[in-house]
Amino acid sequence: MNDVLRRARAMLRDVTPLRSDCGLCCGHRCCASAEAEATGMLLFPGEAAYYAERMGYTLREAKQGTLLMCEGSCSREERPLACRIFPLLPVVREDGVKVAVDFRARSVCPLARQGRSAMSDEFIHAVREAGRVLCEDEVQRSFLLMLTHAQDEWKALRRQFGGERHV
Ligand code: SF4
Ligand code: SF4
Structure with a gap:
């Protein structure tokens, strides 16, 4: 696990x-859901090796990256970054990293x-700072950009078909 990923994880420890x-x-619900148990949580680049040797986890390759399947409970120390930032996502915009x-x-x-107003300012701040740290690394930045584009596409679809309000 490289230094950037280690720092980002530590910020959400x-x-x-x-x-x-x-x-x-x-x-x-996020740990007990079918998402975690069957579909898996998308790991950030470089995290898979950490879980490969650990009991209770299974890795699966997918189009977007490596998915982590778990047994529905884990210590905070072991939690992948996707679970630490859940339900937020650092998104990469032209004027910097935002939180959605x-x-x-x-x-x-x-x-x-x-929405974000239901969450603590400290958590929102930590997710934003973790996103900024990740962007110091080109591989992590590209991964966040991919997630940002996926998020934007979903929002566009919801606006077109589902009546989702702009967020
Ligand atoms: S992040 Fe908290 S509120 Fe949301 S599903 Fe997980 S445990 Fe429940
Ligand atoms: S890895 Fe841990 S935090 Fe993430 S969904 Fe599984 S049990 Fe929950």
Whole structure:
């Protein structure tokens, strides 16, 4: 795991969407969901090697990258970056890194449906700073750009067909 990825993960080591455990109000849906258990969480470049040797995880290759399948619980120390920043996503814009609610989270997470205002400022700030750190590395920046484009395409589709409000 390179230094940029290690730093980004560390920034989200102890910061969570709410100061209290948000999982208490939803039954930890993001960990218990089919997404985590069957579909998997998309790993950032360089994370797969960390999980390859660890018990309780399975890796699967997909079009966008490597997916991590888990057993529905893990320590914060082991959590992949996608889970640490969930339900937010650092998006890369011309004027810098911004923070958006990850469209993939909306079907699972009640906080995602309420929007960023439901989450702590500390968490939002940490996700933005982690995104800035990741952009120091060209491979990580390209990965974030890919996720940004996917998010934008989804938003455009929702506006066209689903009546999603602009966020
Ligand atoms: S689904 Fe959302 S509210 Fe529930 S534990 Fe996960 S991040 Fe927290
Ligand atoms: S890796 Fe950990 S935090 Fe992520 S979905 Fe699985 S149990 Fe939850």
